[in-house]
Amino acid sequence: MTKPAKTFENLPDEKRERVLAEATREFADHGFHQASVNRIVNRLGIAKGSLFKYFGNKEGLFEYLFGHAVAEFKKPLKAIRDNGTGDFFDRIEQTFLASGAFVDAHPNIYRIYLKMLFNERFPLRERFLGEIRKAHAKFLRQLIEDGKKRGDLPAGLDAADAVFILHSTMDRFLQGYAVPSLDHGVEPTENTLHDKARAMTDLFRHGLGGSREG
Amino acid sequence: MTKPAKTFENLPDEKRERVLAEATREFADHGFHQASVNRIVNRLGIAKGSLFKYFGNKEGLFEYLFGHAVAEFKKPLKAIRDNGTGDFFDRIEQTFLASGAFVDAHPNIYRIYLKMLFNERFPLRERFLGEIRKAHAKFLRQLIEDGKKRGDLPAGLDAADAVFILHSTMDRFLQGYAVPSLDHGVEPTENTLHDKARAMTDLFRHGLGGSREG
Amino acid sequence: MTKPAKTFENLPDEKRERVLAEATREFADHGFHQASVNRIVNRLGIAKGSLFKYFGNKEGLFEYLFGHAVAEFKKPLKAIRDNGTGDFFDRIEQTFLASGAFVDAHPNIYRIYLKMLFNERFPLRERFLGEIRKAHAKFLRQLIEDGKKRGDLPAGLDAADAVFILHSTMDRFLQGYAVPSLDHGVEPTENTLHDKARAMTDLFRHGLGGSREG
Amino acid sequence: MTKPAKTFENLPDEKRERVLAEATREFADHGFHQASVNRIVNRLGIAKGSLFKYFGNKEGLFEYLFGHAVAEFKKPLKAIRDNGTGDFFDRIEQTFLASGAFVDAHPNIYRIYLKMLFNERFPLRERFLGEIRKAHAKFLRQLIEDGKKRGDLPAGLDAADAVFILHSTMDRFLQGYAVPSLDHGVEPTENTLHDKARAMTDLFRHGLGGSREG
DNA sequence: TATGAATGAGCCTTCATTCAT
């Protein structure tokens, strides 16, 4: 898939990373079409031709950097699945926290993801979103199956609905976490990642009605 | 705010609506900056100058069409607040349904909203998002207060957290509804608006654990 | 030459003058091509079509208003020729003062003239400049002839050179009077119209060398 | 100030000069706003983007070419001040001739200057006119001071008035020289630069009355 | 291999003029 010219692979580590970081920032700031190759190379102080030699075109550059990021995207999930502790709901809470940590570590990648989500013209969108979605669904389905076996969840729970609910909630939870301007017009009493993850988990555990003292 | 030339107001209804529909489609397809006034006027078969006479510039066109839509955006909420029936959770379900109906009726407006959500450079973003957010928060806070009085919700429930949870969930529910490509890799047994709204409401009522037979 | 539609001639005096004043201002501010018919009609609050009905096109409007002004342009000269007093140099001084008075009375007309002077593309430029030039030359030649006869000027004085010198000096004198930003980097001890006219006249009388104490 | 891209500096001399010549011609023909970048690049046979790479925008192009010319503008003055011969009036005559030589060498630059003089909207007008005016005033004031010391001019002569008179006369002299259509309706017996410079100098020396047989 | 100058299609916007009402 994502194969840049060997010339890029042969670059000194530091420069290679600077190129990717600067490009990632540009795509995160402006989306794909509005991102400017000019700005990227100007900030980097390299020739425009070089970037095109490395990646063929703008799309190739994007494919390379986002493809790499998607792999990173999946790692937190694998870690929970393999090393999670506690019951189903504890693991969900851990997933929330791990996702938040990823967003903290790679804010620009997450910003690109969010732009891609609703920009149907974003190149490679179907492929990348499909990949991410599939990984999430697979992870969540397995968590649900385990939860049913362990008795944390009713055996009759519809897995598809549950996946939808869990994925949606997590996604939106991260959206609000990554883009604080989406806050809801109420100054929350607690605004930390942990508190919100806990609130969401409580919701899954008990519903709003059973929420113990908020 | 959002005042087009009388020229536009005086247009025959049919043409006026065609202009708005075509422009809305363009913004929904491409976002603001990538939207092309050229494409709009070519599709409409009118002169480029006409559109600029109507709205002054591209931003004026957008301000007009989206500003009007935001007003529509708020109507379903008002209707629920004034005419809702049943307990708190019933009203939440009605809200889901009303929002879905809005998205059905104005899919392109909702697509613009979604693009605006994560595109920090979208003109008038702060103003419009703030307006929408405020309307939602006000509505939900009142619903929660009423729910507490009526005993549907525990008195100790933290309103801010609840608003966050409700708003987030609804928003993401609509995102998936409006952009089916965000489906979750599982073919849901039921995919209708009503079924999903019901599933979400059940979540709020009982949590995942208590979900009656899925 | 300058024949607007009767519809314009039939307008109420006040409106007719407002139209001309506003148009004159626009041409004075922006020259011909950069003047905007849109701005004119907007300021006037009349329909664009009306202006075109009155004058055919932008050039017709200009022809009408400037043609009328040129007639005014010539009046001060005639008055000096017919009613001037004193010797040749006194009459030159009177001419300076009369010209300054015209510029005071019709500043925008003079600003148009100045723009036209060096803008080879100004419509009707050849005709209007020729008309003005001819009037000036005729007037100055007659003044010189009279001066020679009266003995104020040497009989051998070359009339052509003298006309050139007088016209040039007056023109530039007015330029500096009309466009103060052309001042010369020295704060003049006296800056009034009368003082400068007197200084210029002294120059013609005695040269710089004989200038009595400046 | 006036810094084009290295791209432009690195061009082959011949092309660089053709670009400047063609652009200067366009500004001289049409002034700033009415000048067309399209026409310039079409005549040059280069891509529109290239010109914008060189100079950023239309104003940058103008700033570069006129700024450079202004430097040239000042050189004749310096040469007179340092190497002038004869009395005050001889030096004035030399100045006239040097200015005329500049206009001969750079007619389009002088045409731009004249357009700028009365076009209040000309970009960079204040800066450039100020620069030119200052250089002239400084030069003339020094000439006058020297003339007074040497006894060519009366000690009581008002320097400010004299600068005004000299500058105005020279400026208008050049205007007529550069734009022959401003001729004065009389076919002058002699029309060469030298003759007119001599006539102007005689005026300063003796006034019109003492002018020796024209 | 790295460079960066050249390209030209496409962008948004303005404006004199026309003409149906």
Added chain:
DNA sequence: CATGAATGAAGGCTCATTCAT
């Protein structure tokens, strides 16, 4: 007769991409 909506050529400018050096 006045109106003002419609027109569309032309304007300045941007930008991904190519290619000779």
